[in-house]
Amino acid sequence: MASQTISRMLMTGALAAGLLLVPAARGEDDEQAARQAAARDAKAVGWLLRQGLQAILPIAEPPVDRQRQQQIEQRARQMERFFKPILESELELARRTCGGLDPKARRTIVASGTKAVEEAARQVAARQFGGRADAAFDPRDIIRSRLAESLATVAAPEELAAYRLEVERRTARRDESERLLLVARLDRQLDLTAAQQRAIGGALEKAWEDDWGRVVREHGTRRINSYPLAPDYASAVITPHLEPDQVTEWENWCRAAGSNMAGNHTSWHFHGQGLQQPDPWWGQ
């Protein structure tokens, strides 16, 4: 280790000396060329200083945090049981739409679904133990997308189309629910008329972004300064439909509990029991 450090220091010194002693290129006599050379050298000096610091400070390879890895593995195994019902419900929908799958295809799908459960659990566990916060992360997406990919390779075209149609309809239902939850929150705070509810609901539908739904889901019950989180991300869609006194109230609300106060974090809510036991049809 000591010899490595000494050799690094020597190398850094040699490079610094080389840089400073390099004769100026022809034509650098003019002022502009001199400035360019000076700027280039300043960059090089900065780099050399960094190298020098690295040479002086002991540099170890990033330590493999075995304890953290073990915690992640352990947590992931625990999380798998929470995610299995998601797989089971997705398999239920797949069975209703792709009833013609042969036994071999079924086993292929279940195997990819089981892997997806493990992957989802591991990703959640990794985020819980010091990973980056990722508000957009949803473990259901991993399980559903892997299952859809697997189905695409083995299902008959018409059955695959039926499955995809049901998935699209489910997404549309979820979006509608989230839009209505958002309008209901506005109504609670701003006392909308029935006409305003309809107008804002329609405008939200046209401009809807997936991320808005996630915020409604994740921060449904959060309160900041005694207010629920203001859906100010949709302000351009909402404010044209408000009366002047409602606009004032809306602005106060956004100042007191704007969505930027929610922070960025990864969370996932387990909504209770679903289809717990494996369906024997998939093992036949």
Place this chain on the structure above:
Amino acid sequence: MVGPVTDRWTMLIAAVLGSLLSLDAVRLEAADDDIVMADIQEDPSVRQPHMVNLGTNFDANLFEQHGNGWVLRGDRGEPSPTASPAFAYSRALGRRQLDRIESACGITPEQRQRLLLAMESDIRRFVADVEVVREKYRGREINMNVPAGQKQWLAFQQDIRRCRDRMRGIFKEGSLFATVLGSILDERQRDCLTAEAAARRTFHWRVMVLEVLARLDDALGLDQTQHDLICDALLEREPALRIDSESLDRDDPNLRRNLVLMVLAGADRSQFQAGLSPRQWQALSALMNQGRAMRSWIDQQGVLDELP
């Protein structure tokens, strides 16, 4: 040749000096931080978080807190507020109610004036009632670290609950406002008002149903037909939701879920059994049983005018 070399050395020296200066800046910032920390340590709000001013907490819990939640503010060395927010708060409540009526059924200026007068009378009675309790707590400080202080906090909460109930009923049945409203509206206006209330109730019930069904989608793997089967059954059985602002302020997904499952439990089970797979039906029937078991709890929450 001399110029560029000199420039290089100038740059190098400048870089080194810059580094030294930035280190100094860091030290200066650290020194500033030290000063801030020293200030915080002197702050009485940090020193005595267990001392609670009930006068300050009265207004915070009655007028600033939504629903049935509680806030507990430590002593920040602020005096108890003297001016009561009761007038401003109840007048704002009244104005919202009046605006809603006006937009629903188009009242005349004379009707509006009479309703405003009735409202003001109700507000004055409410404020008089609340001020008696508020005055009791003005300037009173309790120590939450001792049992006597904790006991006083519980008594304070009971008083706040009574004031909240009183506040929720300012313009309800038995108030002068409700009496005047019933006597001055013509038939068309009454119909409009009833229709607006019904639309509002239906909207909020639909929101609850779709929210719970989105979760059932995740839990049971429903297709569109199955979803519609359950959704229609729930929408047909719309309960008598209370639609005053206080009830709607209860933004509680757990309450909504239990309420929807309770209503679902009252629907014809055979249609669900026929429309769902045995596994789905098994899971749904367990949820319906849960909903049935929550009936008395839901009744206690006061979100329904009457149980279905």
